[in-house]
Amino acid sequence: MRPLRSKAGKWTATVVSTRTEMDRKWVPEKVTVVRKIVSFAGEERDETVLEAQETKDGRTRDVTAVIAAEAKKSLEREKKRRTEEPPQPGENPHRGGRMSLDEILPFSAKKRPDYVFRPVEGASLDGAPAVVLDVEPKIQDDRHWRGRLWFDPATADLRRAEIKPADNPPFVKEIQIAVSFDAHPSGPLLIRSFRIKINAGMFLKHVRQEIVEEYSDYRIGDSR
Numbered sequence: 173m174r175p176l177r178s179k180a181g182k183w184t185a186t187v188v189s190t191r192t193e194m195d196r197k198w199v200p201e202k203v204t205v206v207r208k209i210v211s212f213a214g215e216e217r218d219e220t221v222l223e224a225q226e227t228k229d230g231r232t233r234d235v236t237a238v239i240a241a242e243a244k245k246s247l248e249r250e251k252k253r254r255t256e257e258p259p260q261p262g263e264n265p266h267r268g269g270r271m272s273l274d275e276i277l278p279f280s281a282k283k284r285p286d287y288v289f290r291p292v293e294g295a296s297l298d299g300a301p302a303v304v305l306d307v308e309p310k311i312q313d314d315r316h317w318r319g320r321l322w323f324d325p326a327t328a329d330l331r332r333a334e335i336k337p338a339d340n341p342p343f344v345k346e347i348q349i350a351v352s353f354d355a356h357p358s359g360p361l362l363i364r365s366f367r368i369k370i371n372a373g374m375f376l377k378h379v380r381q382e383i384v385e386e387y388s389d390y391r392i393g394d395s396r
Contacts, residue, residue: 184211186389194380202228206239215254219243277333278307286310297322297331314341329355344372356392363387
């Protein structure tokens with residue numbers, strides 16, 4: 173599943189991605205840490221893997237070449253799919269691992285009527301004042317999301333979102349997503365951190381993992 177994309181247009185950032193694969197008791201089995209440069213230009217996405225290390229059974233090894241090759245193949249598949257199968261209106265956002273902020277956050281005029289917003293009194297964010305809303309969809313399916321949103325009381329900028337599907341997709345037991353945002357001096361809202369926890373699978377194939385990505389060194393208007 174690809175991380176969310178912000179609406180900053182063309183931008184580049186350094187990302188440290190930590191993927192932790194779990195056993196049935198949610199005890200870490202393997203941890204892969206990747207440092208990379210990611211860039212977005214509209215729907216086009218690119219990344220350059222700088223280094224990657226994998227730790228398993230107490231041993232750490234360099235897997236930079238392996239992760240870079242996997243990233244290249246993934247980007248090629250994503251580009252081909254986008255060219256051959258452009259997403260259709262109403263298409264399930266889980267399909268193909270494609271998600272964007274617009275697909276899951278209920279802010280558009282079209283989406284707002286499908287949700288109930290309830291203020292959370294006395295809530296804060298990292299000890300600072302915040303306007304906080306609980307969001308509940310009127311339609312309980314895997315295309316609608318429930319959760320909690322935190323806003324800056326001075327600017328109304330979204331600072332954090334914790335969400336999950338109103339109803340899980342097939343073969344998925346659990347998905348939880350948390351995204352934190354920063355406002356760039358030039359104006360756009362940018363992703364600061366992204367976390368997804370997923371428990372999914374069927375028969376012999378099962379995925380239990382957490383992915384945490386930390387973004388830094390933003391460059392707005394840079395393609396690389």
